[in-house]
Amino acid sequence: EVQLVESGGGLVQPGGSLRLSCSASGFTFSSYAMHWVRQVSGKGLEYVSAISSNGGSTYYADSVKGRFTISRDNSKNTLYLQMSSLRAEDMAVYYCVISAGGSYYFDYWGQGTLVTVSS
Amino acid sequence: EIVMTQSPATLSVSPGERATLSCRASQSVSSNLAWYQQKPGQAPRLLIYGASTRATGIPARFSGSGSGAEFTLTISSLQSEDFAVYYCQQYNDWPLFGQGTKVEVK
Numbered sequence: 001e002v003q004l005v006e007s008g009g010g011l012v013q014p015g016g017s018l019r020l021s022c023s024a025s026g027f028t029f030s031s032y033a034m035h036w037v038r039q040v041s042g043k044g045l046e047y048v049s050a051i052s053s054n055g056g057s058t059y060y061a062d063s064v065k066g067r068f069t070i071s072r073d074n075s076k077n078t079l080y081l082q083m084s085s086l087r088a089e090d091m092a093v094y095y096c097v098i099s100a101g102g103s104y105y106f107d108y109w110g111q112g113t114l115v116t117v118s119s
Numbered sequence: 120e121i122v123m124t125q126s127p128a129t130l131s132v133s134p135g136e137r138a139t140l141s142c143r144a145s146q147s148v149s150s151n152l153a154w155y156q157q158k159p160g161q162a163p164r165l166l167i168y169g170a171s172t173r174a175t176g177i178p179a180r181f182s183g184s185g186s187g188a189e190f191t192l193t194i195s196s197l198q199s200e201d202f203a204v205y206y207c208q209q210y211n212d213w214p215l216f217g218q219g220t221k222v223e224v225k
Contacts, residue, residue, distance in 0.1 A: 045155075045163065045206060047214040061213070095162055104210035105153035107174060109162035 002026040002108045004096045009113030016086050020113055022079040022096030030054070030074040033099070035106065036081050038092040048094070049081065064090075083115070091117045121145055125207055125217035131225040138194040140220045142207035147187045151211035154183055154192045157219075158203045166205075167192065197222070 008020040022034070036048040049070040050059040058070050069082040079096055093112040100107045122145040132138045142152065150170040155163035165174040167183035170190055180195040194201055202224055207217040 044218045045208070045216040047216070101168070103168070104151075104214045105165060105168040105208065106155075106163075107165050109164075112162055 002098070002100075004098070004108060004110035006094065006096050006110045006113035009094065009115045011116045011118065012086055013119050014087060014117055016117075017082070017084040018086065018115060020081040020083065020094055020096075020115070022081075022110055024077045024079065024096075024098075027098075027100075029072075029077040033102070034070075034072060034079045035097045035099075035104075036070065036079075037095045037097050037106070037109075038090075039095070039112070040089075040092045046092075051079070086115075086117045088117050091115060121148065121209060121212055121215055123207060123209055123215055123217035125205075125220045127220060128218070129221045129223060131223050132197050133225045134199060135196050136225075138197055138201075138222055140192040140194075140205055140222070142185075142190040142192070142217050144188040144190075144209055148209040148211035150186045151209055152183075152185070152190050153208045153210065154181075155206045155208065156201075156203045157206065163206060194222075 003025045005023045012018050033052050035050045038048050039045050048061050051070045055072050067085045071080045093114050095112045096110040097106040098108050124143045126141045152170045154167040157163040166177050166181050171183045182193045184191050204219045204221045206219045
């Protein structure tokens with residue numbers, strides 16, 4: 001059974017940093033691209049970032065480019081999202097997701113981790 | 120940049136009735152369109168991909184249609200567990216979600 005478990009969310013001040021983690025199990029982690037999607041409370045979904053299976057290619061939404069860094073450790077089956085220069089508009093639930101079909105629709109989602117940006 | 124527009128924003132339907140949700144793209148996305156269901160406090164669940172292919176374990180009452188820029192999700196006979204928010208998502212370009220349609224009890 002595929003499981004994605006996010007952690008690392010919490011309260012951070014504007015301008016601060018936070019690192020999210022996603023622990024994966026139930027599939028061959030090193031074979032799949034991984035993605036982050038976020039959702040502002042009560043609002044819609046935004047695709048944030050992606051990383052290829054070997055970590056060699058990364059992609060970012062314009063809204064986070066230059067501030068967020070996605071990475072992975074295939075030996076630990078773990079995905080990361082390093083967030084810096086956080087803004088109020090980054091406050092959201094962050095989901096770790098994968099596409100079993102290797103495309104960009106998402107079959108499996110974690111439970112999400114909440115990032116709160118406030119002074 | 121592609122814009123995804125879902126309508127209506129809220130759909131009031133009685134249990135057992137049919138629900139028809141619309142998703143329009145500002146330009147063609149071919150058949151690279153997915154639908155998700157989200158209930159309060161839960162992550163979204165994939166229902167449909169490729170505009171019309173049901174994901175694993177999704178009941179046959181859910182069907183998707185369309186191609187290009189116009190898409191429809193139909194729930195043939197609403198069950199109590201189907202009242203939720205539904206999102207479309209295009210993946211022909213940078214993935215982008217619609218703003219959602221809330222299906223509520225009439």
